Amino acid sequence: MFSARAYRFRVYPDRKRSEEIDCMLILAQRLYNGILEKAKAGYEKDRNARINESTLNGYMKETIANDKELLKLYSQTRQDIFIRVLKAYQNFFRRCKEKKQGKRMAAGFPRFKSRDRYRSLTYPQDNGAFTIEKNRLRVARIGTMRIELHREMEGKIKTMMIKRDAGDYYAVFTTVRESAPNDMADTQPVSIDMGLDNFVALSDGKTIKKPRFFKMRARRIARWQIIIARRSKGSKRRDKAKLQLEEEWKNVTNQSNDFEHKLSTALVKSGYTSFAVEKLNVQDMMKNHNFAQSIQNASWNRFIQMLSYKAESAGMKFIEVNAANTTKTCSNCGNIQEMPLSTREYICSICGLQIDRDINASINILKRGRAGLARTYAQGDSVRLQQGATAKELRTYSVVDNRGGSPHL
Ligand SMILES: [Zn+2]
Incomplete structure (x- = not known):
């Protein structure tokens, strides 16, 4: 059995290095949008034309041929950008198909990415493109920078991503390792x-409150949203407010990260031998519109991820179960009754529980x-969302009021 994990570390590029990263991000955004532009033109010319992987690959080659500066991007990073466009496309076609089958939704052509929506560079393979030596991270085409390795990474490093977030920089590593056999008596x-x-x-x-x-952070986020909406587009004051908003999200993510780590560790150490959790529908979670709820959802997601790897590392089973009707069903007799949000107590109309x-x-x-309705996480077939990614996705969906585009990278 294999399990994948993600680790996020702060990095401290000096001025030259950070300019280099920023420059690469601009190039990456340019390449992404360049491929998309050609694809869009192709699609508008002929809506039935098949735009597949090799068509897109052709578009990428054309884009680079016309803009040689893009060759500054590390080749594997270019490949990753290509995959991001490809995924955006596949999602678009999937949505078109669902729409045809009668689902009421907007198919929404993949969107061009603005500068502040393109903020990560991926190095998809550990093939010498990046190395860590002591507390220094060296990245091809960018250079060397200090990295704060506050935790040890377990497993084999697979990919690395450089991320810019509210003016700070991070390196996110994914690792894969063989997980411990689940041999603990349950x-x-x-x-x-x-x-x-x-x-x-x-x-x-x-219960844990x-x-x-x-709530407090959600209030502040909502306030910045209103300020941004009031200020005129493209103005310096609006950009400033956007930076403040990013800062708020970053703070809440860091603060809740800490909370999730402590809680998951405490649970694994408190004598339980296995954990069952409800499987939440990420799509549904993204639909919600209030900040407090999206903070909680993102936090819950990270918490579950932490708990699953900590439990599995300790040889405990971690089981995900179908969440349908868990609130409405009587845990004593199985009766199903409506449970409006205002009802805090379950009082069974059949058995009186x-x-x-x-x-x-x-x-x-x-x-x-x-009852074994479940499937364990450690199957190796589903690499879970990278740590932190969920918060970002939720952020996009709540901040940009459901444009329904591809998730924020
Ligand atoms: Zn009952």
């Missing part, structure tokens, strides 16, 4: 539900986990 299983009032509710009745900063709504849901998750 004597104290527990399940976890994302609660309404609680951050988590455990099937044994314990939502951290207060969720009276229990906290979150804990009731949690017990249902545990039962499903035990």
Whole structure:
């Protein structure tokens, strides 16, 4: 069994190096948009024309032939940009197909990326394009910079991504490793539900309150949104406010990262032998529009990811179960009844069970986990979302009020 993990470290490029990164990001954005522009022209000329991988590859070659500066980009990074366009395209065609099948939605042609929406460069293979020596990271075509390796990486490094976020720089590594066999006797299983009032509710009745900063940060984010909307497009003052907003998101991500790490470690160490959680629909999660909720969703996602690798590293099972009706079902008799959000207690109309709504849901998750309706994470077939990525995706969707485009890279 293999499992994939992502590690994010702050890097400190000096002025020259950071200019180099910024310059590469501009080139990457130019290449992305260049390929897309040709594809768009092709599509508008003939809506039935097949635009496939090799067509797009041709577009990429043309774009580079007309703009030799793009060759400054590391070849594998160019390849990654190509894959990003390809994915945006495949998603577009998938949406078109779903629309044809009657789903009510806008297909939305892949969007051009603005400068502040293109902020990462990927080095898709560990083939000498990047190396770490002591506390220095060397990246091909960019140079050497200090890296803050605050955690040890486990497993074999597969890819590296340089990211710019609110004026700071990060290196994100993904690693793959063989996971420990699940040989622990499952004597104290527990399940976890994302609660309404609680951050988590455990099937044994314990709850962890939502951290207060969720709400506080959400308020500040909402305020910056309003300020940005008021200021005129392209103005310096608006750019400043955008930077402030990014800063807010960065702060909330860092703060909740810390909270998630502590909570997942504590849970793995508190004597449980396996964990069952509900499988959340990421698509549905992205649809929501309030900042406090999107902060919580992103946080929950990261928390689950941390818990899954920490549990698996400790030889415990980590099970994801189908979340349908876990709130509405009576954990005692299986009766299903409506549970409006305002109802905090589950009172069963059949057997009379009276229990906290979150804990009731949690017990249902545990039962499903035990019944083997589940699939474990460590199958190696699904590389989970990279740490931090979810927050970004959610951010795009809430900030840019559902343009439905491709996720923010
Ligand atoms: Zn009942």
